[in-house]
Amino acid sequence: MTAVSTKASPVEQAGDAPRRTVKPKAHWRERLRRDWPLLLMAAPMMILVWGFWWIPSLGNVIAFQDYKPFTGGIFGSRLVGFTHFQMLFADAEFTRAMVNTLSITAFQLVFYFPVPIALALLMHSLVSERLRSMLQSVVYLPYFFSWVLVVAIFQQMLGGAGLLSQVLRANGFEAVDWMTDPDTFILLVTSQAIWKEAGFGAIIFLAALAAIDPNQYEAAAVDGAGRWRRLWHITLPGIRPVIVLLLILRLGDALNVGFEQFFLQRSAVGSQASEVFDTFVYYSGIRTGDFDYGAAAGLFKGVVGLVLILAANRFAHLLGEQGVYSK
């Protein structure tokens, strides 16, 4: 959930209020003397952000090198230009990872994306405050479980030795094992994602629903609009900006389907079905030690992802929606 905002201070924002006269910008030395406590406060965060985010980012140069971890290192390895990228596009496994990733994204756009909206509509429609609150507590909970737990729980329910097979066998049917079946893997990961995250994902839609002016409903009801017409003409338009925003975010994030969920189940279903971008980076880079090749795959994903996010946001602005960040 990205929320990038460069909103100015409340003072600068206040539209009609008399604008505070902006002090002529002080000399930097004077501002430094005034603001050093703020800099001191930001320092630990900046050390961590630079030390574990931006400085390692520079390490992506190895994607263009014939990287020798022991003999050359990052400064002593030979540059090879775009060789690794050419190899990537010729690599059938890379293509498969890309196809799998995009299929899962597309599948989840259709079968995952509407679920939080439906859940929010259901919870919003409950008149009893108690019941709604209880249901919210239950559906948010799995969001705080790790993927390890979720996979373990699904294994115990749907796996070959799981509860479902146990019940089927006891009743004379053949056992099923959905945890190792590559053909149904996309269904499995989507149901896991729904189980874990759809409830928490409903929060933002619930907030949008709560923001709709109830007078609109009353006026429509007085004019004779039934509940379905009110849903269609008031509720859905009311939450449309949020739906569009999240849809765009998801499209911008098309290459990200998560890592842990696939990594954890890769050995059970095989790489044919479960290889996605991020697992490809891990296996081609760290597991086999071809750091430069893996870094190239990761960099490719990062650059394409960045372009997608910017394009999706531009598209949002074209539609007249707010997008992720303001212009």
Add this chain to the structure above:
Amino acid sequence: MKATRPAWEEKPTIGGQALKGTSIVVIALLILFPLYTIALTSLSSGETVNRVGGLVIWPGDGVTFSAYEQMFRNPVVLRSLVVSLAVTAVGTVISVVVSILGAYSLSRPGSFGHKSILFSVLLMFVIFPGLIPVYLWVSAIGLRDNYLAIILPMAVSAFNVVVLRAFFMSIPQELFDSARIDGAGEFRVLWQIVTPLSKAVIAVVTLFYAVGYWNNWFNAFLYLDDTSKWPLALVLRTYVVESAPLPQASGLQDAPPTLAVKMAIVMVAIIPALIIYPFVQKHFKKGVIIGAVKG
């Protein structure tokens, strides 16, 4: 606080009511039933589990803590539990303190260096260093087999910083102004005015960080070669998901755990979330995060 249906709204149809009721029950069961049967199995004796042939659905065979005893007798599990608790506690304190300080600094536009600091945080939403460069870097600066390797790389979450900053910025400017007129410095303003007003959002951010540390196994998997340093989440993965015995430094291998013990480990991994969650979840409903998400 019993809500009532507004006068203009028509009474729900019986079919609609039934459909809604059924969906609520089904949704709740889909989430709660697996937890129930796992909890019950972890509390069952080995004989019960063998007789049922798997997970226990029906209570009535009595409750025993033998699986938990067995689990805690296993030095690997016990040690990993201590590691997880310590890493979560230390990591969360570091993260929350660093994020509050940073977010407060970022909530003051116009100050020295404000734009560049803000930029380097916001850019984290769209540009990622990538797995391999981070892996090589953390290994290169000598953090292999060091607990810091599973804390520092995830210590600052840009999302949490932005959530805190958005809340700090919504605090009325007058409070700051009057405090400053009274001669309070930045640290004093933060400690005596901002933090008391932001308890709810700080609670939520603390939960996010704590859950992140408690659940993280991948950093430990990457950087901790010494299995005696492994956190519970990684032991859970090895024992329960992979069903493999834990690799021992001594070369000895213990037998894979029984189903009841596995389920006991699952329970221990879930329980902290179950304990803390009720205290924090009310803030979600009040929409603490939403304010920031809307930016």
